[in-house]
Amino acid sequence: MATKSNLHNLTAIQSKQDMSSRQESTGSTENAPGGRPRHLLSKLQQHGNFTLAYGGLVQDCLSYFETDQGYLPYAKKWRYCFALGDPVAPTEHWPKLVDEFIKKFKRPAFVQASEGLAELISQQPKYYVTEFGYDTYLWLKNYDFSGKSKERLRYAWNWLTTRGYRFEEKQGAAIPCDEVQNVSGAWRKTRTIKRREVVFLNRPLVPEHELDVRKFFLYDADNRMVAFAFFDPMYQNGKVMGYTTAIKRRIPDAPVYAETGLVKHAIEQFKTEGIQLVTLGLAPLAGLENRRFRANPLLARSWKYGFNARWLNRFFYNLQGHAQYKNHFYGEKVMTYFCSPGLVEDLRIISLLKLMRVF
Numbered sequence: 001m002a003t004k005s006n007l008h009n010l011t012a013i014q015s016k017q018d019m020s021s022r023q024e025s026t027g028s029t030e031n032a033p034g035g036r037p038r039h040l041l042s043k044l045q046q047h048g049n050f051t052l053a054y055g056g057l058v059q060d061c062l063s064y065f066e067t068d069q070g071y072l073p074y075a076k077k078w079r080y081c082f083a084l085g086d087p088v089a090p091t092e093h094w095p096k097l098v099d100e101f102i103k104k105f106k107r108p109a110f111v112q113a114s115e116g117l118a119e120l121i122s123q124q125p126k127y128y129v130t131e132f133g134y135d136t137y138l139w140l141k142n143y144d145f146s147g148k149s150k151e152r153l154r155y156a157w158n159w160l161t162t163r164g165y166r167f168e169e170k171q172g173a174a175i176p177c178d179e180v181q182n183v184s185g186a187w188r189k190t191r192t193i194k195r196r197e198v199v200f201l202n203r204p205l206v207p208e209h210e211l212d213v214r215k216f217f218l219y220d221a222d223n224r225m226v227a228f229a230f231f232d233p234m235y236q237n238g239k240v241m242g243y244t245t246a247i248k249r250r251i252p253d254a255p256v257y258a259e260t261g262l263v264k265h266a267i268e269q270f271k272t273e274g275i276q277l278v279t280l281g282l283a284p285l286a287g288l289e290n291r292r293f294r295a296n297p298l299l300a301r302s303w304k305y306g307f308n309a310r311w312l313n314r315f316f317y318n319l320q321g322h323a324q325y326k327n328h329f330y331g332e333k334v335m336t337y338f339c340s341p342g343l344v345e346d347l348r349i350i351s352l353l354k355l356m357r358v359f
Contacts, residue, residue: 033211034058041211043070043088045235051135051244051279052085052112054213054232055203061355062200065101069093072101074108075200077355080348081108084200086117094120109340109348112201112282115292118337122293129293130300132338133323136280136331140271145264149330156257157264164221165255167265175215177207179225187249192316193358200356201282203232205247212240216266218250218258226251227258229266234277242277243270260328280331286323287333299338299345 032041036057044057047070056062056073062084064071070089075082087097098120102108110121111132118129145153170176184205188194197204206213212233220226227250234242243266250258267278285307290300306312307319340348353359 032057034060036064040064040066040071040088045238047088047090048233048235049241050086050114050234051281052201053088053234054244055246056084056088058203058206058210059199060204065097065104067093067097067100070097072097074101074105075355077351078347080351081105082200082352082355083108083110083113085112086114091116098124107341109338109352111338111352112336113339115335115337118293118339121339124341126341127339128296128299128341128343129337129339130295130303131288131290131292132303132336133282133284134287134333134335135282136326136329137334138267138278138280138329138331140267140275140278143267143271143331145268150328152328153260153264156260159257160218160255160261163255165226165258165261166219167262168217168219169266169269170215170217172209175207175209176217176225180205180207180228183225183228183251184249186251190252196357198356198358200352202356203246205230205249213246214243214266214270216262218254218262226254227262229259229262231266231270231278234279240275242275242279244279245281260325263329280326280329282336283319283323283326284317285319287335292335293337296340296343296345298343299349 032038033054034057040057044053048054048057059073061075062073063075064073065083067089070087070093072087072089073084075084083101087094089097094117098117102124110117113121113129113132121127122129184207214231214233216229216231217225218227227248229245230247231243232246233240234244245263248259248263263280270278285303288300288304288307313320342348
């Protein structure tokens with residue numbers, strides 16, 4: 001487990017070569033995602049260099065706390081307020097933005113916060129900072145699929161290609177929206193939560209073209225779509241510097257190697273374009289140690305129990321399987337945090353789950 005996130009060091013990274021045309025932000029000619037105001041898109045393209053940044057601009061359940069320097073997405077449920085991810089603003093302006101946010105909403109929680117934001121909030125009176133699970137970072141300059149540890153990833157790609165499967169990336173009008181909906185519908189029938197999409201920590205599926213989102217598809221030998229993977233952009237100084245795995249879905253009878261092979265294919269494409277970073281997203285409640293900050297002891301104990309509970313993993317959500325999939329890529333594990341001011345947080349957690357439409 002990395003003890004220090006590289007996320008906020010991105011401001012010091014300077015590209016040594018011209019970015020490809022794909023990496024140039026197209027915000028000057030396209031509408032802001034999710035129908036949001038264009039000034040928010042401008043701030044996103046300057047400072048949205050983390051996993052949740054783009055998803056935080058495309059959800060109807062979110063509102064935005066704005067200052068001159070940036071914004072912070074949040075949602076309210078019952079009497080509780082939840083900030084999503086980090087502020088989309090220069091890091092030097094985070095302290096003022098966070099202070100003003102807490103002052104306005106009194107006792108808000110911060111969900112999936114980075115270590116940098118967690119450090120800041122840990123200085124607030126009465127706040128606990130509890131590990132929430134890790135994200136996986138693949139720094140592509142020094143990342144490849146060689147070596148015994150990544151043999152499973154190479155095997156997945158080879159298995160698919162030798163059996164007539166093919167990978168395609170599509171954009172604009174070429175995106176087969178009906179097929180995407182069919183795959184998604186078949187996938188949802190296999191989920192515990194079948195009738196509604198989980199939101200807040202997950203962003204909604206949009207089959208159509210989206211600004212700077214990369215969409216990859218897997219087809220079998222009969223030209224049937226069996227899986228897809230969508231990657232949201234991460235921005236730095238007006239350019240796309242990375243992508244995060246936003247949505248992956250497959251039909252029930254797709255080969256077990258479908259998602260792994262498709263993600264490997266996309267990562268290799270990004271690497272050829274000079275993309276700096278790919279993140280695989282949150283592995284909820286995975287890798288919890290709680291040695292860095294003052295954690296909420298009740299949440300820490302219950303979340304560690306939940307991750308290891310066989311009944312919960314089998315019948316409700318496969319937390320261990322989710323983490324195991326990401327571990328196969330052997331990236332940098334970067335912890336995220338849940339920051340809240342209360343010790344007994346039962347109602348707050350229930351309201352968060354309700355906000356997410358878990359029930």
